[in-house]
Amino acid sequence: MIAHLTLAYVFIYICLGLIGIGIILLFQMKLAHNRELRNIDRYEKKHRDYFVYIQSHLEEDAVLQLPLGKLTKLERRMIQLKYIEWIEAFKGDHRRKLIQLCHDSGFVQEDLKLLRRASYGKRVEVAYRLGGMRAGEAVPELLHLMQRRKYNPLMIVIARAIAKSSQQPKDVLHMLRSLLSHNKPIHALAADIVTESSLDSGILYPMLLEDADPGIVQVGMAVTRGRTVPEVMPALKRLTGTKKQSLREEAVQLYLGTYPALHQDAAIRLMKDSSWEVRAATVRSLGMLGVEDSIDLLTEALRDSSSKVRYLSAESLSAIGESGFEALCRVARNGKGLQRDAALERIEIVLAQETEHSALEHMVAYNKKRLLHTRYFGNKSTQRIVGKKALGGDYTA
Amino acid sequence: MYGMVAIYYVMIVNILYFSIIGLSFRNIWTIARRAKYSSYNTLAGSELVPAVSLLVPAYNEELTIIENVNCLMTLNYPTFEVIVINDGSSDKTMDVLIAEYELHKIPNPDMSGTIETNTVRDVYHNPDYPQLFLIDKENGGKADSLNAGINLSHYPLVSSIDADSLLEKDALIRMARMYMENPEETVAIGGDVRIANGCLIENGAVHNISLPRKIWPMFQSIEYLKAFLGGRIGWSHMNGLVIVSGAFGLFRKDSIIDVGGYRGGYPGEDMNIIIKLHRHMLKNKIPYRVAFCPEAVCWTQAPDTYGILANQRKRWGRGNMKNMIENRGMLFNPRYKVMGLITMPYNVLFETLNPYFRITGLLALGGYALLDMTHWKILLVFFMLNFFSGYLLSVGALVLEEIAFKRYKKPSDLFKMLLYSALKFVGYHQLGVLWRVQGHIQYLQKNNSWGAMTRQSWNDESETA
Numbered sequence: 001m002i003a004h005l006t007l008a009y010v011f012i013y014i015c016l017g018l019i020g021i022g023i024i025l026l027f028q029m030k031l032a033h034n035r036e037l038r039n040i041d042r043y044e045k046k047h048r049d050y051f052v053y054i055q056s057h058l059e060e061d062a063v064l065q066l067p068l069g070k071l072t073k074l075e076r077r078m079i080q081l082k083y084i085e086w087i088e089a090f091k092g093d094h095r096r097k098l099i100q101l102c103h104d105s106g107f108v109q110e111d112l113k114l115l116r117r118a119s120y121g122k123r124v125e126v127a128y129r130l131g132g133m134r135a136g137e138a139v140p141e142l143l144h145l146m147q148r149r150k151y152n153p154l155m156i157v158i159a160r161a162i163a164k165s166s167q168q169p170k171d172v173l174h175m176l177r178s179l180l181s182h183n184k185p186i187h188a189l190a191a192d193i194v195t196e197s198s199l200d201s202g203i204l205y206p207m208l209l210e211d212a213d214p215g216i217v218q219v220g221m222a223v224t225r226g227r228t229v230p231e232v233m234p235a236l237k238r239l240t241g242t243k244k245q246s247l248r249e250e251a252v253q254l255y256l257g258t259y260p261a262l263h264q265d266a267a268i269r270l271m272k273d274s275s276w277e278v279r280a281a282t283v284r285s286l287g288m289l290g291v292e293d294s295i296d297l298l299t300e301a302l303r304d305s306s307s308k309v310r311y312l313s314a315e316s317l318s319a320i321g322e323s324g325f326e327a328l329c330r331v332a333r334n335g336k337g338l339q340r341d342a343a344l345e346r347i348e349i350v351l352a353q354e355t356e357h358s359a360l361e362h363m364v365a366y367n368k369k370r371l372l373h374t375r376y377f378g379n380k381s382t383q384r385i386v387g388k389k390a391l392g393g394d395y396t397a
Numbered sequence: 398m399y400g401m402v403a404i405y406y407v408m409i410v411n412i413l414y415f416s417i418i419g420l421s422f423r424n425i426w427t428i429a430r431r432a433k434y435s436s437y438n439t440l441a442g443s444e445l446v447p448a449v450s451l452l453v454p455a456y457n458e459e460l461t462i463i464e465n466v467n468c469l470m471t472l473n474y475p476t477f478e479v480i481v482i483n484d485g486s487s488d489k490t491m492d493v494l495i496a497e498y499e500l501h502k503i504p505n506p507d508m509s510g511t512i513e514t515n516t517v518r519d520v521y522h523n524p525d526y527p528q529l530f531l532i533d534k535e536n537g538g539k540a541d542s543l544n545a546g547i548n549l550s551h552y553p554l555v556s557s558i559d560a561d562s563l564l565e566k567d568a569l570i571r572m573a574r575m576y577m578e579n580p581e582e583t584v585a586i587g588g589d590v591r592i593a594n595g596c597l598i599e600n601g602a603v604h605n606i607s608l609p610r611k612i613w614p615m616f617q618s619i620e621y622l623k624a625f626l627g628g629r630i631g632w633s634h635m636n637g638l639v640i641v642s643g644a645f646g647l648f649r650k651d652s653i654i655d656v657g658g659y660r661g662g663y664p665g666e667d668m669n670i671i672i673k674l675h676r677h678m679l680k681n682k683i684p685y686r687v688a689f690c691p692e693a694v695c696w697t698q699a700p701d702t703y704g705i706l707a708n709q710r711k712r713w714g715r716g717n718m719k720n721m722i723e724n725r726g727m728l729f730n731p732r733y734k735v736m737g738l739i740t741m742p743y744n745v746l747f748e749t750l751n752p753y754f755r756i757t758g759l760l761a762l763g764g765y766a767l768l769d770m771t772h773w774k775i776l777l778v779f780f781m782l783n784f785f786s787g788y789l790l791s792v793g794a795l796v797l798e799e800i801a802f803k804r805y806k807k808p809s810d811l812f813k814m815l816l817y818s819a820l821k822f823v824g825y826h827q828l829g830v831l832w833r834v835q836g837h838i839q840y841l842q843k844n845n846s847w848g849a850m851t852r853q854s855w856n857d858e859s860e861t862a
Contacts (some may be wrong), residue, residue: 004401004405005775008778008782011408011411011782015788019785019789023792027808029800030799030808030811034806124434154431156574185581186577189445189574189577195443196436226444
């Protein structure tokens with residue numbers, strides 16, 4: 001019993017000791033942090049005029065300098081972070097002058113030294129600042145730092161610093177290779193990191209799309225999505241013929257989404273693709289082009305095994321004026337099964353929508369379509385018979 | 398003899414707690430740096446961030462719902478929708494929402510999901526607020542409401558948010574960043590829930606962070622800090638998180654669908670969905686993770702009266718019991734790895750059964766002391782063990798908070814938290830044990846109600862702060 005109690009006493013003493021250490025640590029951290037906040041506040045007030053001076057002289061040729069007098073370590077850090085904040089906010093000459101100011105003030109050199117000496121955690125902090133200062137000379141060391149570690153969230157901070165600081169596309173490619181070497185599907189995050197780069201996207205993005213590594217190509221496609229970079233079109237066009245299905249699907253969608261000009265032969269080839277996403281992108285593009293030559297292809301696509309392709313084909317046909325609508329009516333009258341259903345569904349939508357338009361040209365177009373409809377079906381309604389309940393749904397949409 | 402077993406039980410359970418908090422300490426520096434140096438501003442404007450459907454189940458939330466929806470609609474996030482699910486409220490929740498946002502019924506809403514729910518009466522929308530939807534459905538509980546929200550949602554990620562909670566503006570983007578770091582394996586991410594009582598709330602955002610003035614929310618503040626920072630960081634490190642708080646969590650929609658959605662009809666649905674996800678992924682040998690993002694903060698209104706708090710805790714006790722019994726097959730089952738060998742046994746032995754060990758241990762020691770007063774020392778040792786080990790865990794959680802977040806600025810806040818961490822053991826702790834036992838009794842009585850929860854307007858709460 002006594003031995004048991006002794007063990008319990010030891011346990012209690014250890015707890016007491018740790019509680020004491022914890023409380024001391026807590027107050028020490030709290031007081032130090034509050035002191036730092038007070039000092040930062042004081043320095044901000046002290047240098048308010050200096051900051052105004054810097055901002056107002058960013059457009060002039062004068063060489064900018066740190067404030068005169070001796071600065072404390074915290075004061076220097078506060079000024080450095082202010083410069084970094086402005087570098088993030090400004091572009092062009094203003095940014096260039098601020099970057100130069102970071103170099104002239106010795107901030108870049110100080111952090112470069114720290115980058116070689118400090119612990120990993122500290123190096124991440126330093127990497128963040130070096131990225132903020134767009135310190136190109138830090139890139140080799142940052143790449144080295146990235147390659148030495150297992151994948152972890154702080155690696156993203158280093159990767160962003162490299163993207164911001166890189167002065168050559170090959171450095172961004174190195175960074176991406178390193179980041180993707182951990183076999184994580186982080187292409188969207190990697191693409192977001194690439195957008196931090198100030199390198200010419202007309203040079204960088206095609207390089208990504210032309211890379212031999214499919215992972216980097218995927219990053220290239222992610223970064224291209226929603227952006228207008230004409231230089232990527234040749235690379236994207238080439239990728240529409242690649243064997244890897246996921247890349248091909250995305251390339252077709254991107255290519256046709258931004259530049260829907262499609263030669264009839266290419267359209268026929270793409271409509272034979274095994275991926276429904278490729279076929280869907282193709283029929284959507286044909287609808288956007290609105291060329292009557294594609295009516296046969298779109299009519300054929302109403303038989304597609306994918307409901308999405310059928311739906312989009314019908315939509316595209318309705319977008320090709322009266323001849324497209326007439327093709328829909330023809331299929332609705334003479335076609336069978338799913339093909340007929342798709343046509344009927346679209347006819348319903350078109351007729352319902354058109355009544356909402358009041359503009360004269362819309363009325364004329366509507367009346368023409370009404371006439372076509374009457375020619376095929378008389379005054380009969382062409383409504384589909386639809387089930388009350390529908391199962392399924394696209395949960396990944 | 399049994400008294401010594403109880404003492405050893407307390408020591409072992411605390412060593413386990415210490416190991417978990419030790420893991421939290423191991424990770425806290427990374428978390429602090431991640432929180433500070435990740436580029437949330439860039440991400441918040443990026444089209445590359447996955448779109449999220451925010452699901453807000455609401456039952457009699459007329460006092461807080463507008464403030465909360467306003468808060469969600471102004472989040473720093475590129476693409477999202479807010480789906481409020483009115484779960485057959487008997488107050489004016491529907492009316493205030495319809496009036497505030499001029500919502501209209503959608504003729505044929507596209508409820509493309511297939512999870513079974515109680516009847517959805519209508520879906521409301523206003524094109525002027527394109528990202529807001531309101532589902533009006535028959536009362537079916539929180540889980541049922543979340544399932545209805547999933548059925549309507551249009552995006553691949555869903556986030557469950559309590560209607561009495563406010564998210565920090567960048568909470569969602571912080572979670573999304575964590576998701577983007579490992580999108581293939583991440584099935585759920587939990588956020589840090591903090592007590593808003595005592596803080597100043599303006600325009601749906603928490604300003605002037607301060608500790609609660611009332612005693613019950615104050616105890617809960619300490620409790621939440623300990624559970625979230627001290628516990629969940631450690632558990633998530635070994636992929637053994639058993640719960641993502643219902644107040645704020647992010648999920649992959651396809652994973653939720655795969656496990657059949659939330660389980661309705663009983664409280665504890667937030668723990669249940671996580672256990673189901675673990676079970677499904679491990680059974681099918683799919684690599685996965687359930688993560689915790691302590692820098693994504695959600696502020697919630699804590700119960701500030703005895704009755705409501707007791708109800709809430711009894712409900713938690715019931716939910717925990719139900720989940721443990723329902724998933725007893727996972728216990729000590731190596732097929733379920735960390736979940737089967739550590740998390741579930743830990744929960745059963747040290748969470749579900751904890752009150753019984755403590756109560757019986759205390760009774761045994763008390764009995765010995767009464768029979769033979771020379772045993773008073775053992776009784777004292779039992780008390781001291783409980784107190785000092787528990788207090789050390791609270792101090793540890795406060796140190797974690799101070800290292801990474803430093804949200805409470807004043808040294809007096811620190812004093813107050815340390816004081817309440819100690820006071821917690823005089824009464825509150827014992828009440829917690831009692832509530833849990835009462836919850837278990839309710840479970841045996843087959844009580845599956847939610848219990849009364851009254852809300853206070855955020856404005857009232859701020860005025861009292």
